[in-house]
Amino acid sequence: MNQIRPYIPLVQNGTMGIEQFKLKIQGYRTATKQDFDNYLLRALQRNVDEVERLPVLGQWHKKMFTDTPLSASATV
Numbered sequence: 001m002n003q004i005r006p007y008i009p010l011v012q013n014g015t016m017g018i019e020q021f022k023l024k025i026q027g028y029r030t031a032t033k034q035d036f037d038n039y040l041l042r043a044l045q046r047n048v049d050e051v052e053r054l055p056v057l058g059q060w061h062k063k064m065f066t067d068t069p070l071s072a073s074a075t076v
Helices: 007-012 018-064
Strands: none
Touching: 007 018
C-alpha cells in the first residue's frame, strides 16, 4: 500500500489516468506474488535441507552417546 500511496493524489487530481494507475497496481501485485513465491521456495528448501540433515544428526548422536537412547528432548 505504501508503494502506491503517492499515486492516489495524482489520480484524484487527474494528473494520472485510472488505467495508468491500474497498470502500476498490477506491477506491484506481480512483484509481490513473485516475492512471496521466492520466499516460499526458500522456506521449503530449508525444510528439505533439515530433512536431509536429520539422519546424519541421529547417527552422530548414536556415536557420541552410545549409552543414551535417541530422544527429541535430549537432543534439543
